[in-house]
Each structure stands twice: as structure tokens, then as C-alpha cells.
Amino acid sequence: MTEHPTSHERPQPGASPADPRGALLRTPEALPMPATEPLQLPPSAALPAQARTGDAPSEPGTTACAMSSQGASSGPGTSATSDTSAPGGPEHSQPAATEPDPHRPRPAPESIPAQPGAEQSSGASDGQERRLGQGLPPGSPMPMRRDGDRLRFVGAATRRIARGIDLDEIVMGLCRATVPTFSDAILVYLREPLPVGDERPVGPLVLRLRRTDRIPAERDTENGFMPAVQQEPADLSAVTAELCEVRPGGALAEVLRGVRPVFADAPAARAALPELIGEDSPFTVPTGQRAILAPLRGRRRVIGAALFLRRPERMAFEQDDLLVAAQLATHSALGIDKAVLYGREAYIADELQRTMLPETLPRPTGVRLAHRYLPAAETARVGGDWYDAIPLPGSRVALVVGDVMGHSMTSAAIMGQLRTTAQTLAGLDLPPQEVLHHLDEQAQRLGTDRMATCLYAVYDPVSHRITIANAGHPPPVLLHLGGRAEVLRVPPGAPIGVGGVDFEAVELDAPAGATLLLYTDGLVESRLRDVWTGIEQLREKLAATAQLTGPDHPPPLEALCDEVLDMLGPGDRDDDIALLAARFDGIAPSDVAYWFLEPEEMAPGRARRLARHALSRWGLEDLTDSVELLISEVVTNAVRYASRPVTLRLLRTDVLRCEVTDDVPQLPRLRQARATDEGGRGLYLVNKLARRWGATRLSTGKVVWFELNRA
Template identity: 80%
Template sequence: MTEHPTSHEPRQAAPPAASSATPHRAPNTAAAGPGGLPGRPTPHGPAEVAEMSPAAPRGDDSAHTADNRCEEPGADAGGTPWQGPGDGGTAGGVGRPRPCPEGTPAVPPPAAPHGVPVESGARGEQPARASEQAAGPAAPPARSAHPAESSEVLAARQAGGDRLRFIGAATRRIARGIDLDEIVLGLCRATVPTFADAILVYLRDPLPVGDERPTGPVVLRLRRTDRIPEEPDTNGGRLPMLPAQPDLSPAMGGSAAELSEVLPGGPLAEVLRGVRPLFGEVQAARAALPELLGPLTQLPAGHRVILAPLRGRRRVIGAAVFLRRPDRPAFEADDLLVAAQLATHTALGVDKAVLYGREAYIADALQRTMLPDSLPQPTGVRLASRYLPAAETARVGGDWYDAIPLPGSRVALVVGAVMGHSMTSAAIMGQLRTTAQTLAGLDLPPQEVLHHLDEQAQRLGSDRMATCLYAVYDPVAHRIMVANAGHPPPVMLHRGGRAEVLNVPPGAPIGVGGVDFEAVELDAPAGATLVLYTDGLVESRIRDVWTGIEQLRERLTETARLTGPNPPPLEPLCDEVLDMLGPGDRDDDIALLAARFDGIAPSDVAYWYLDPKAQTAGQARRLARRALSRWGLEELTDQLELLVSEVVTNAVRYAERPITLRLLRTDVLRCEVGDDVPQLPRLRQARPSDEGGRGLYLVNRMARRWGATRLSTGKVVWFELSMPFGGTP
């Protein structure tokens, strides 16, 4: 401790030559804080400030001393961790006087000329000051008769400032967490070992969300524990555990309960209802702690346990227990305020994390319900898909994909991306996807589908923009028709391993308005794979779109080399494509759709045009019988002739132009009958007196599947029959 001169000791005047020299400073001292943490250096006291200042004329120098006194700024927020006044901290605090800068002497008040009275002015001097100055230098000002009292005040200021700095640092660490585990971990790491030697955090299970009123008993689950770990000594061994190490969970060698049911009206319920933290030796806490931690848990004696309820915005959601070992100073009364601040910020953070988690779950579930649960497997094409959200913090996006079966065994492949990441983007994506499915059911050309999607986007709002690529694959003709609306071009992987970027007109995004879309028809050879994707796969902060497209093409080529002449399987191919993403490539969500074109061989297709006459039904039966004989499917002759006769008869009755009859042999036998009448047939129950109305009933009973699709030129009615054993081509 620095020795201070008393008021009756004579003051020595500093020599003039030493006025600009560095003043003598007492050596700093430090005391050990709780848990072995070092204390702050002891600052100079007020007496040392006076000794380091040059002598000045005495008199009424109380105001003069205040004018020349410099104030010490507060410590940096990231300074020494908090220590209580009884933990070995030293005196000092914010607002404490400190020496003036070195080399800057204190300016004495101007001396009054002889015989001129000094007027009271800004310094508050009295007229008697002139006579006091003439009497010569006066004795130094009297100091406090109780120096120890001044040290206690400074120590209290120091402790208060350290507490505030600790609370600020701890709450910032807690607030950085987004999910539940990060917030609880932030509380544990902020308090151990600075504030406590061990901590147990209990939260309600399950945690209520928002205004939900939980039903059933209140159960607290031990969410996390933390304590000062054993440290190896200099010889590599382990330091022995203290005899009264705080008791924690069974996972950490303790006996604290993992689950605790809060009994209505019990001591724990009363403490949680009171909200305020309590010392462990208080009667209410002494009765509540065994109910929370279990009856076998051993706790330190004295003010070394604090039970702090965690209260959120609407209700108590848990409790935190802070513990100190007997070798460390006990908690003080002000530490209850620290525990209350930590508990409040933690509870509000848990509320925030629960609400965020619920919103993220709802958004993710909403978006995934707008995407297809499973892809269809139409004839002549195999499909695989992947969808990846952008990140955990931005799950909701506007990317989508779809595969829509069309008449004639064709399939529509759709990939699109709504601009933005929000619930609004996901909602717009759902509307555009539904619109695309409806337009595809009308069998419109791809460019017409994009035109109607553009009109729909404009009806949704002026800033509702999206990109989309719409393609229709015909397995019979081995052709694909593609129209693009500002979307990245597809990549075709051929059977020999060559990958090429298809030359498709880019078009304008959907929602711009007043733009014509163009469709191109390209070859789709058997064994080729078409890869459709959104811009999140090829564009990021570290690469542009065309660089990413070239990397995608190279990755497809490298993957095809691994399988030789045979095309790679679709599912592993999609995984290989996603593996091209690097650490900084997940800036946007990604939708990926891969289609393997198997096609239908011309020998497995039979197609006829028939005039709408009364004899057409018999002619259709004969043609179908010959096709089955050629394919070796005579077992299906009776069923096929009956069903073809019923469907063709209905078409001939209302058609004005030639009807079409087509048979497709794949894994099933499919029959399609087309006419120029747009009205779709409906299954109905015929009355006993009705002469007709039983044709579709027979089709429904005998066919494996059946349906009707409206076209731009009429409709198509189709049905499928299962292949006999050994009849698959």
C-alpha cells in the first residue's frame, strides 16, 4: 500500500529544475482476484497527485486545485475482468483525480498588484485573498482524518465499474447467439470462471412459443452445465480436485437431476414465481434447490450458491444456479443484481431463439410443401432432383423445380427462381408453380406457357420478377422443345461423355412484360442427360455465372469418364454436381433437376388416323389385334379390344375431324385416343333403363390406370394395361 503524508507533515517544495521532469511514481501493486485472476494495478492516491504537482501560492486554493485537476478516464470495456471488493481488488475507480500531464505545471492564479483588492470572479475568490497571499505560503490543505474510509469508497467505485464492465461483456456474448444452444453456451462461458466456478442451466421442456399456453405439468430439463476444468500441472499430471467441488450433472461426475418437475404450490414454484435471484442459504432457496437439483446434490455452504429464475417476456422458462467453491470469496449482495441481469438477458435471448426457430421451421415447411414430394416416372425418361437452401439463416427462397406428365407420354420439365429471399418470394414461387402446372395441363407450347406466367407475375405486383426454363420432352420423337425466360441455359451430357451448353435464346425474366418468348426444338438422343439448375449452383461472390457454367460442364465430363461408355447413374450424378460447390459458393438456394432420356423405340409404337364413322370402332379393334400379335401380347387381346371399342365409340360419336389411335409398348401397354372435342368425359353410374353410360365404367374396372387430358386442339383419353409375365420389351 502506498504511504500517504498526513496533514501535519511539512510539505517540501519541488526544485524549479524538476518542474518538467518525470515525477516520481510509486510502484504498482496487484492483488489476486477470485479464482486466481490478477487484480488491477494500484493507482496513485490523491496525496501523490499533490506531491507530483509543482508548488503554487497557497490561499483559498480549493477552487484553484479543482481547476488544475485532471480526471482519469474510465477503463476500456475489454479490460480486467470483474472482481468484487472483497476479492483482492485495489482502490480506484472512474472519476478519480490523476496527475496532470508530465511537463505541464499547474498554473497559479494571477497575483494582484499591491494595494488593489481582488474582486470575486470566475474563480470565486474573496477580497481577503490578497492579504493571505502577502502573508506567504500557507500550510497544505488538511486531509481526511480517516484515510481508510477514502480507500473503501474508491474500492467500492472500482468494484461497481468492474461489475458494469463484466455485465456489458457477458450480455454482448449472450446476445451474439442465434439458436438456443449458442445462447446457453454464451451464458456459461461468460460466467465461468469470472463470476462463478460452476453453473447449471435448466429450461422448460418443451419450451413454450409466443402466446402458447403450455398444458400439463411444468418440467425443467438440465440444458447445460459448465465448471472450471482440471488443469495439468507442469509435470503433465492432473491437479487434484478440491474437496468441495460444485456438484454438477451425472455426465460431469455429479448427481444433479437431469429432469425436475415443478410441483404446483411447491417451494420451487414459489421461487420461480418471485423472479428475483436468491442466495442458496435463504430459506426459500434452501427448500427449492433439492426439488430442482435432487435431494442428493451437495452444495457449498454460505453465500456461494445463487438461484436465479429465467423469466422471458411472458413467463418463467427456467432457472440458473451459480456456484463458488469454498476457497473463493463468497458472493456479495451486489452479485444478486449481476445474476439478475444475466438471467434476464439469457431468458430474453432464449425467447428470441425459440421464436426464430419456430419461424424458420414454418418457413422451411412452407417451402418444402410447395416443392414436389416425389417426382413422377413417366414413360421413356428417368428423373432425379436436389434442393439445397442458401443457409440456416436464410432458408426461405424462391427456387423451384417440377416434372409434369403430358399426353402422348411426353413430360414437361420446369425450373424457376423468384428473385429475393423471404416468405413473399416463397409465396410467389408457389403461385407461379401452380400456374405452370395448370398451363401444362392445357398442353400449350413452351413459349405460350412463359407468356402466361409473365402475365400472372405482373398481376401479382410490379416488382414480382422471376426466371424460368420450360422444356417438353417427347420420348417417341426423341425431341425436346425449350423456351427460356432469363434463366441459365441447360447442359446436355451425351452418352459418349461429351457435355455441351445448349444454345437457347435467353429471353427476358418473367414479370418484365411486353416481351415475346422464343422456343427452340433440339435433338434428345437416347442415353443423353439434361441438367436443369438455378443460378445458385453456378453463381456466387467468388465467381460469375459463365465461369460457374463452365465448371459445371467440366464436372459432368469428368463424372462421365468414370463410367466409360455407359451413362452415370442419376442419383450419384446429382451428388457429384453438388460437390463442385466450395466453402463460399452457398450464397443462394439451389434447385437441380436431371432427366435421363431413354426414349421409346419406333418398333414399340403403333399410330393410326381414323375417320369418325360408324365402322371406326371395328377398324380400331382389328388394328389393335394386329399390333398385339406383332408384339407377342396375344394374352391382352380381349381386354384391349373391349376397351378400345368403348373409347373409340365415344370419340366417334362427337368428333368432326379424324381421331387418333396410338399404342405404346413400354413397361405397360398404353392406349391413347384423341379427338377434337374439348369436353372431358366423366365417370357416372348408369341407371338400369339407360342404353349407354357404361363404357367408362368398364374402363375404370379393367384398366390399370386411365385418365383424360384437355389439349389445345381437343382432348386425349388414355388407359394402361399391365404387361403379362415375360411381355416386357
């Protein structure tokens, strides 16, 4: 049985009715006829009857026509069939020279039941014309005249609908599967907003026109398409109401409550359609059982409606087509329910992952940062990979990359806890190996199977050194300014969560202009390559990228990250990927001033003199008054309680930074001094005059710092 294609592509020969795209009935040179008269195919356009086995083959260009009341005589080279001469009834034409397929289902001999309202006398001839392809408008799809045709169509259509994951894909699948095989046009209305899961909707029931689809007005006449009989709007949404508020107790509410599809000619549907498409809409629904209104009911409640339409020149829907519409509506509604649930879960996963990772990285002094994060797949948006950059006292910065095993919400939750723990430990200014030791203890407290890999590095822009500790993570790669890329030799260590393992840290040079790349194993390991092969490919990629900019200019950091990700092939996305790149600029020794001050009463005065000379050497005399005042207040607080020498350091970068370090762990707190208090106003002045200020506890005491904008 041939059917109309569901897309507007050219028909493919030999298409099966089970294919939702269908096949196309080609009617060569159909005679033009007025739209008001019933369309009939001329004898030359009728399909030849299928020859029986053993009959003589048909001559090319000849056809056989079924005779009704007169005797049939076959001419030379043709074969004639009738209801009484051939068992099994007439069938569509097939070349007589082709061997009949024994597996091809044969049509039932009885005719299609007559439409309601049709004359009884024309029932037999109407079924005969349908089986022979007569009485159909040129270019129209053949009717589904057997139960097998409908079953195959429903199977193919539901498979197409089930392929969709999100809401738009499912609605589009419904439209493309039904137009034009089952209907000439379709309007899909969905509840606004759609309820999620077991949520009980509040407010009135409002339907929004989600999508429309229809056969185009013009068709390709060379390949069996014929011009439309009447002009119709290109977009049905332009002539129908976009929003429809279902009145409680109204006709539309009763139809939706009934769940079962109904013909538009039914009294209930006839009263409900104006409410659905709009009272003032110029769009008219075809009569004569050429429209079906099908409610879309999900697991709990009605979530929309679908309106299937056929043109007046096409054969009307039959009673069995209501069952087809019910199956399409049921599968679509359940698919939409699942798509809404999936969308909610995907949104939650995206939000969870977004909050677990830093939105922006800090801009520490002497280092530039860039980052990338890619989930393993669109359907697995959460994972355990994380990265971070944490400013430390002394203009240092901690670089962290980790990977919790697994790709689930649990992995993401554990990752969030470990990242928070790492930030807390970094604030204590612990050595990298101590940070990993405490992370290992935290992972064991979370559970026996909570394992992760992590790499923790601390970069000092003043000394141009970096200290790295590793817990089972892939080693970092350092790209030098000249274009040489090397894999740093860092003791691998055991993963976090194993317990009872000592971690080792190494201190390496971090020359200015070099780039350190930290990454997770998803970048270098996949089903197609092992981890060390991937690391070597990464090293070669970095070296090749550096050659493009020359030996004296490092590649741009953002472009370098993109180039690294371009090395991934189609089969290389088996795991999440976290990437953190750090470009070391450092701080020149000429921009650093460093002194030790004994904890005595003369220390604040000496600190002011040293700062004044340094500012004069740097050409920052405009900041002298502010710097002397603030240094005097901070140093006075330090020497009052310190038992060891106090450290004063000035750093000249894009801002002027002052740091005072002592051996007292208690952090100063900003407070509001009373009018009678003799002290307590030092930090108040710092807070008012400084651009930024802060205090951080160290393992050996604390550091108080402030920054001033350079003029």
C-alpha cells in the same frame, strides 16, 4: 486479475479477466492438506508483491511476504511491501524488470467486504490474504475483487451468450461463460414446453433440466490444475430430477415470481431448492452463500431458472455477485426468447419452402429425373427458386425451372403461385411459348414488381425431340452420351413480369442417353465470377465427369448432380440453387404402334384387330382380351362424337399404354349407371380393369388413356 478458464483447455499466458476463458492461477507444488481443515498456501507458494518503480529488481526464486503485526525486513535482492509503506496497497506479483503498464487499472486499496457471518476481527487479514493470493485452495480461481473485474466478466459473458442463434447455443454459452470463472457448476432449467412470443402457456408450469456444466473432477497438475478436494458425480443430471412441476403458491413459485436472484441460504430459496432438484435427490447444495438461484425471465414471463454453485473450498459468493447473476440470467432469458421465436420462424419457413417444392418427382415414360435444392444460407431458408416435372399426354413430360427475384417469404409465396399456374397451363397442353406468355400475364396481375425468370421444356420420348422456351433464364446444358457437353442456343427472352414480350420456342434433338441439366443462376453466378464464366465451368465439369464412365455409359444421374454441386466454392453460395437433371432414354420405334381411325361404326372392330396384331408381335398375347375390351369401349365413345379421324396409339415400356385422341374437348366422367340404362358402363370397366387411366384436355381436343401391367 486472474480468473479460472471457462473451458477445460490449457490456460494461455497473459489472459485478461475480460476474456470469459480467464487466466489460471498456478500454485507450484501445493502442500496436501486434509479436506476438513482450511486450505492455506505455504510461504513458498505465495505470490510476490509487485515492485514499485525505482526499486531494485527481485532475484529469481525469491518472494516477498506481507507482514501483519511484526516489522518487515527485506533481504538482499527482494523488496518488501506493506499497507503503510506503499501507496495503493499490495498487488499481485509482476516481474520487477518489466516496465509497469500505465494503462493497467490498479486495484482499490480497500479490502473486500467480509462475508456475512465472518468474525469482525478477521476482516482486515482476510482481505489482505485475498489480495496476496493467500488463504485460497490450490488451483482455485482468484476472486473478482474489483467492480471492474465484474464488469469485464459480465461484458465478455453476455457477448458469448449473444453469439448463440438457437436455443442450445445460448444455453451452452451461458454454461461455458460462467463455469468455472464465476461458479464451479451450473444447472439450467427451462420451461417445458417453452412459450413462443405472446402465446399464453396452458397447463402447469413444468421445468426441465436442460443442461448442466461443472469443473472436471481431475485437473492437469502440470499446468496449474490440482485434483478436486472431493469426489463429485461426473454428470449432475444423474443426481438431480429431470422434471420439476412448480406447485402454485409453493416456495419455488414465489422465488421465480420474485425475479431477482437469491442466495440458496435465504429462507425462500432453502425451501424452494428441494422442489427444484428433487426431494429424494442425493445432491446437496453447498452452504455459506455458495449457491445462487436465479430466475430466467423473458419478455413476458418466467421461462426457467439457473442455479450457480461453488465448491465448499472456494470463496463464497459476495453480495455483488447477485448483480452478476441477474445480468447473466436476464441476457440468457432474452436470448432464449429470441431463439424460440427464430426457431418458430425457421420452422415456418422450412414448411413453406417444402410445400412449395415437389416432394418427389414423377416417373414418366422414357426419361429419368434427379433434382437438388440448396438455400442460399441457413439463416435464409426460403427463396424464389423452383423446379418441376409435369407428365403430359402422349407420354411426354414438361420440365420447368424458375427463379423469382428476392429471398423472402414474399418471393416464396409468388413462386408458389407461379408454379401452380405453370402446372395448370401444362395440363392444357399449351406450347411452351404460350405457357410463358400466360405466366407473364399472371405475374403482372400479382404486382408491378413481381419478376421472375423461367425455362419451360417439353420432351417427347417417341420422337426424341425437345421443345424449349426461355424467359430470361440461364441456358440449359446438354451432356451427350460420348462425353461432349454443349450449352444449348435458346433465345433468352425477357423475364416474366415485364409484359408485352413475345417468347420464342426452339425444337432440338434429344438423343437417347443424353442428359439435360436445368439450373438457376445461383449455381453459376456469384460475387467471384460472372454468369458466363460459371456456365463454362459447369460445361467443363460435366464433360470431365462423363469421362470417368467412358463414352458408352453415361454417369449415374444422382452422382452427376452431386459432382455439379461440388464445383461450388466457399464464396459461391450467394443465391438459392435449384437443379433438375433429365436423362433421356426415349421409346424405341419398335415399341410404338400408331393408327388413324375414321369416325364410323366399323372403327371399334378395326381398332380391336390392329391391337391384337400388335400384341402378338410384342409377345403380349396374355393381354389381348383385356386390351380389346377396353379399346372397344374407349374408341366407341370417341367415334360417337368426333368429326375428325381418331388416333389410336399403343406404347410398350415397362407397362402397356393405350391412348385414344379425338377432337372433342369435353372430358368423360365416371358415373354409376342404373340397372335400366343401356350405356354408361364403358368407363366403369376401364376403371376396374386398368392399372391407371385418365383423360386430359388438349388444345385440339382430348386424349383418353389407360395402362395395363405387363405379365
